[in-house]
Amino acid sequence: AQTVTQSQPEMSVQEAETVTLSCTYDTSESDYYLFWYKQPPSRQMILVIRQEAYKQQNATENRFSVNFQKAAKSFSLKISDSQLGDAAMYFCAYSLNSGNTPLVFGKGTRLSVIA
Amino acid sequence: DAGVIQSPRHEVTEMGQEVTLRCKPISGHNSLFWYRQTMMRGLELLIYFNNNVPIDDSGMPEDRFSAKMPNASFSTLKIQPSEPRDSAVYFCASSPRGFPPGQPQHFGDGTRLSIL
Numbered sequence: 609a610q611t612v613t614q615s616q617p618e619m620s621v622q623e624a625e626t627v628t629l630s631c632t633y634d635t636s637e638s639d640y641y642l643f644w645y646k647q648p649p650s651r652q653m654i655l656v657i658r659q660e661a662y663k664q665q666n667a668t669e670n671r672f673s674v675n676f677q678k679a680a681k682s683f684s685l686k687i688s689d690s691q692l693g694d695a696a697m698y699f700c701a702y703s704l705n706s707g708n709t710p711l712v713f714g715k716g717t718r719l720s721v722i723a
Numbered sequence: 724d725a726g727v728i729q730s731p732r733h734e735v736t737e738m739g740q741e742v743t744l745r746c747k748p749i750s751g752h753n754s755l756f757w758y759r760q761t762m763m764r765g766l767e768l769l770i771y772f773n774n775n776v777p778i779d780d781s782g783m784p785e786d787r788f789s790a791k792m793p794n795a796s797f798s799t800l801k802i803q804p805s806e807p808r809d810s811a812v813y814f815c816a817s818s819p820r821g822f823p824p825g826q827p828q829h830f831g832d833g834t835r836l837s838i839l
Contacts (some may be wrong), residue, residue, distance in 0.1 A: 643827060651812060653830035699766065708754040708773050708818065711828060713766040 610635045612702050614714035621690045622722050628675075629685045629717045631700030639705040642676065642683045647697040647716070656698070659683065661705075687719075695721045725749070729815050729831035737839050741803040744834045747796055748817030756828060757790055757800050760812040769813075772798065784809075805838045812836070 612633045621627035633642070644656040659667045659676050666674050671691075675684045687694055697718050701711040728747040736742055748755050756771040770780040772792045780790070787806070792798040802809055812835050816828040 645830075651833050651835075653814065653816075653833075655827045655829075658827055708820070710756055710768040710771050710779070711758075711766075711816075712768075715765045 610637075610640075610702055610712045612700050612712050612714040614700055614717050616717045617715070618718045618720070620720040620722055621687070621694075623690055623692060625690055626686060626688045627690055627719065629687075629698050629700075629719065631683045631685070631714055633681050633683065633700070633702050633712075635681070635702065637704060641703050641705065642674075643701040643703070643711065644672070644674070644685045645699045645701060645713075646694075647699065648693075648695070653699075657685065690721050692721050692723060695719055727815055727817050727829050727831035729813075729834050731834060732832060733835045733837075735837045735839065736805060738806055739804045740838075741801065742805045742809075742836060742838075744800040744813050744815075744836070746798045746800070746815030746831060748798070748815070749819075749829055750796065752817035752819050752829070753795070754818045754820075754828075755792060755798050756816040756818075757798070758814040758816065760814060760833070761810075766814070769800070802836075805836075807838045810836055810838050 640661045642659045646654045646656050657669045657672050671688045673686045697716045699716045700714040703711050730745045757769040760766045768782045770790045775792045790800045812833045814833045816830045818826050818828045
């Protein structure tokens with residue numbers, strides 16, 4: 609069974625600084641997808657970024673980027689120029705190679721942004 | 724475009740009562756997922772449907788839980804009888820047919836369920 613581990617229950621960052629959230633996963637599959645979702649206090653689940661395992665290039669979405677290390681089964685999220693609105697729970701998630709299979713989530717990292 | 728719509732947003736009821744949670748997926752999406760979020764266990768899959776057909780219900784805790792998807796635009800999750808340990812946030816999510824593959828799931832706002 610696939611598992612996702614987020615080893616940092618809580619992180620904090622100063623406004624305008626950069627922070628990296630860690631995620632590791634375990635799978636025997638070679639073709640899969642990885643996601644980061646953000647959950648603010650409103651409890652919405654918002655997709656931040658997506659990475660296809662077959663792509664070597666790391667995904668980037670504005671201030672958000674990932675460091676995908678397939679051999680190490682590592683998928684970290686880097687937030688640059690942190691803003692107060694980035695404060696939220698962040699979940700790393702895995703799914704097999706289609707949009708029609710369930711997500712397996714890590715336990716989450718609570719990010720605080722200090723003004 | 725309307726997103727995934729869940730109702731009610733909050734539900735408070737007494738132990739032993741029947742609870743029905745509702746979900747309307749995004750039009751055109753052919754997969755629907757029910758997840759439960761608790762402090763202890765995090766986000767976990769309960770059941771999912773492809774083309775209205777249940778594919779995997781191994782996450783449903785016990786026989787008190789049941790889910791249906793009578794058509795492409797509606798799904799229900801029922802708990803009967805409810806127990807205090809069922810208190811959680813229940814999310815519904817939908818995703819389109821997987822091409823290109825890896826289409827992200829779109830989540831509803833969740834139902835916060837409290838069983839007294």
